[in-house]
Amino acid sequence: MPGLRLAGKNTFITGAAGGIGLETSILFAQEGANVLLADISEAALEKAVNKVKEFLPSGSEQKIVGLKVDVSKEEDVKKAIESLDAQGGVDVVFNNAGIMHADDADAVDTPEKIWDLTHNINVKGVWFGSKHAVLSFRRNNKTTGSVINTASVVALVGSATPQLAYTASKGAVLALTRELAIVHAREGFRFNSLCPAPLNTPLLQDWLGDDQAKRHRREVHFPTGRFGEAIEQARGVLWLASDESGFYNGQELVIDGGMTKAYVTPE
Ligand code: NAD
Numbered sequence: 001m002p003g004l005r006l007a008g009k010n011t012f013i014t015g016a017a018g019g020i021g022l023e024t025s026i027l028f029a030q031e032g033a034n035v036l037l038a039d040i041s042e043a044a045l046e047k048a049v050n051k052v053k054e055f056l057p058s059g060s061e062q063k064i065v066g067l068k069v070d071v072s073k074e075e076d077v078k079k080a081i082e083s084l085d086a087q088g089g090v091d092v093v094f095n096n097a098g099i100m101h102a103d104d105a106d107a108v109d110t111p112e113k114i115w116d117l118t119h120n121i122n123v124k125g126v127w128f129g130s131k132h133a134v135l136s137f138r139r140n141n142k143t144t145g146s147v148i149n150t151a152s153v154v155a156l157v158g159s160a161t162p163q164l165a166y167t168a169s170k171g172a173v174l175a176l177t178r179e180l181a182i183v184h185a186r187e188g189f190r191f192n193s194l195c196p197a198p199l200n201t202p203l204l205q206d207w208l209g210d211d212q213a214k215r216h217r218r219e220v221h222f223p224t225g226r227f228g229e230a231i232e233q234a235r236g237v238l239w240l241a242s243d244e245s246g247f248y249n250g251q252e253l254v255i256d257g258g259m260t261k262a263y264v265t266p267e
Pocket of ligand 1: 014017018020021038039041044069096097098099100151152153195196197198200201230
């Protein structure tokens with residue numbers, strides 16, 4: 001499949017069973033990659049793998065595999081990434097799994113257990129994925145490798161609708177990604193963050209439900225007047241994963257319809 005943007009690359013995607021992770025899995029597969037889809041939800045994972053396979057050209061020998069992984073457990077992440085050694089080792093790691101808990105609130109009301117749960121998944125999960133990406137790149141003598149970590153616009157701008165544990169966790173993702181990018185630059189390993197704005201995915205939409213006031217409170221800040229779509233994030237991730245972004249390192253790719261650059265938005 002010469003000409004495809006990820007031809008022959010081995011890719012590992014967490015939170016792959018829904019939202020941004022699933023759209024990215026589809027795009028990676030369409031661009032010729034082998035995709036290891038990792039998610040904590042086995043039922044959703046099975047559906048996701050079948051969906052991704054629908055997009056493969058007939059006769060394709062690409063490997064599209066699902067694996068139950070809890071990113072907050074190092075052993076799960078290690079085993080998953082090591083499983084790709086048999087096919088030459090991982091080339092691209094997308095540490096995307098994340099949660100935003102309904103009980104996450106402000107400094108006063110956020111329960112400590114929600115803080116710890118959020119940070120175990122959103123921060124430790126990204127650390128484990130990054131750590132085992134580096135170990136795998138080295139073990140398989142890679143001279144290039146791309147790691148993409150999902151943060152959020154709330155790591156860049158303050159919000160009066162607080163979710164303090166989530167916001168702090170995404171700030172940590174930006175900081176650790178930036179440092180890893182510098183530490184590993186001479187080895188050819190790139191680390192970048194993705195900062196999505198609020199999206200039409202279950203993570204946010206289930207939480208907003210039918211509450212029109214809550215929805216409007218967010219939509220009004222978009223110059224475009226709408227939430228983003230997961231596929232719009234996935235297209236950015238594809239660029240970060242491919243060699244086209246070879247000189248892009250340690251950065252925050254903000255895909256937000258202009259939200260973080262806006263003061264007063266159009267009526
Ligand atoms: P989503 O809820 O649609 O998908 C997240 C996936 O992660 C789910 O399939 C879920 O089962 C999985 N997951 C949850 N905990 C896990 C764990 N411990 N181990 C492995 N998998 C786990 O969410 P999404 O909107 O696609 O979000 C993906 C990423 O984007 C998250 O990191 C989220 O914080 C971030 N983000 C989302 C938005 C938004 O508005 N949706 C905005 C900014 C950033």
